[in-house]
Amino acid sequence: MTKDKARELFIDYMYGGLDIDTQNQLEAFVQQHPDLKEELDGMMETRQMLQQMPVESPTEQFVMMDPAANKRSFRISLENLWSALKPTSGFGRFGVAVASFVFLFIITGSLTNLNFSMQDGEISLRFGEQPPAQIGYTAAQVELLINQVQAENAELMADFVQAAQEQQEAQFQQTLASFASYLEEQRTSDLELIDFSLANLQETTYNRFVQTDQVLGEIIETVSLNR
Amino acid sequence: MTHMEDAQLVQDFLGGNHQAFNKLIGRWQDRIHHFAYRYFANNDDAAEITQKTFIKAYQKLNTLDDAGKFGSWLYRIANNLCLDELKRVGRKRATSLEALKTAPQTETERAADSALMRNEAIVLLHKALLQLPTEQRMVVIMKEYEGLTFREIAEILDESENTVKSRLYYGLRSLKKTFDSWNINKEVFSYD
Incomplete structure (x- = not known):
């Protein structure tokens, strides 16, 4: 036996796959080779350690639902429902028939836009969309309305123009009066100013005369004394 | 595995007895x-994979050639779904495992309480398992946790028995190296 051959047998040895003779041969060979013994012991120890690892179990049990069973159960449910609702008496059957007809009529009506109306003593039944109702005025009515509106507009415009003219005249007269008043006030003010100026001039002239007389008097007196 | 009962239930289902399939669900x-849980270490992921497995089995059961191999066939479906899921989220998981490569030793050393150490060790066991290459991890899970025979595993994976044994050998060796590098040994689990 060689070392390589011994290593090939390690797995079978560890998992009990060797016959007794081969097992004994391997054990004897390994005892003679410490490196092989160390390797084999290490692998066995590794196996022991791997067994220490815990594992978690599934938390719930899977169940595969049968699709055919689901279809069957749905059909059976429908049959049970129908048998429960199915009328047994003649009156019940008549009621179901009437209800079915009304239901069918409503469904058909909703799908075809059924319109039931009564107008001018006539009953009308229409399918599909209803024609649009006449809304608005005739041409003559429109013309009459336009004429009325035009007349009202003309009257309103005349009143407006007249009022505007009256207002303008009043404003013009007021402006003229104001202007005249302003001119009168201005004239009065000017006259007062002229009068005041003349008075000042008169007073000034008088004062000059007085001063001139005084100066002349002093001159005459001086000349007289010098003589 | 009781192949005969499975085979009978499969035949009953194919014969129109829907409840036979629910019995198969109950048995498997x-x-x-558990098989899916070993892959993802997450109960929700495991439940989802399990549900998908049975739905697929329900839809494809009429394609099963040998009703006696229902178990192997079911594991193969689950295994393929696990691989698909791993491909889908592989990058995310790989990233989280990268961070673990340096963390375990210091965390383990810091843990003074024995119970805490044991819990940490269990977490690291799982992480180590997830770090294995997919082919090795599948074989380790099927053999160590599911107790399948080498022949059954070979059927599920469509490989030879020798290939299965070889993967198991390298898987266990790789786990041993990882445990050594993280300072995890069997004494950690004897502190109860």
Whole structure:
């Protein structure tokens, strides 16, 4: 036996796959080779350690639902429902028939836009969309309305123009009066100013005369004394 | 595995007895759930994989050639779904495992309480298992946790028995190296 051959047998040895003779041969060979013994012991120890690892179990049990069973159960449910609702008496059957007809009529009506109306003593039944109702005025009515509106507009415009003219005249007269008043006030003010100026001039002239007389008097007196 | 009962239930289902399939679910749900749980270490992921497995089995059961191999066939479906899921989220998981490569040793050393150490060790066991290459991890899970025979595993994986044994050998060796590098040994689990 060689070392390589011994290593090939390690797995079978560890998992009990060797016959007794081969097992004994391997054990004897390994005892003679410490490196092989160390390797084999290490692998066995590794196996022991791997067994220490815990594992978690599934938390719930899977169940595969049968699709055919689901279809069957749905059909059976429908049959049970129908048998429960199915009328047994003649009156019940008549009621179901009437209800079915009304239901069918409503469904058909909703799908075809059924319109039931009564107008001018006539009953009308229409399918599909209803024609649009006449809304608005005739041409003559429109013309009459336009004429009325035009007349009202003309009257309103005349009143407006007249009022505007009256207002303008009043404003013009007021402006003229104001202007005249302003001119009168201005004239009065000017006259007062002229009068005041003349008075000042008169007073000034008088004062000059007085001063001139005084100066002349002093001159005459001086000349007289010098003589 | 009681192949005869499975085969009979499969035949009953194919004959129109829907409840036979629910009996098959009852017989296999725990094992498929545990199998998926070893992959993802997450109960929700395991439940989802289990559910998908049975739905697929329900839809494809009429394609099963040998009713006696229902178990192997079911594991193969679950295994393929696990691989698909791993491909889908592989990058995310790989990233989280990268961070673990340096963390375990210091965390383990810091843990003074024995119970805490044991819990940490269990977490690291799982992480180490997830770090294995997919082919090795599948074989380790099927053999160590599901107790399948080498022949059954070979059937599920469509490989030879020798290939299965070889993967198991390298898987166990790789786990041993990882445990050594993280300072995890069997004494950690004897502190109860």
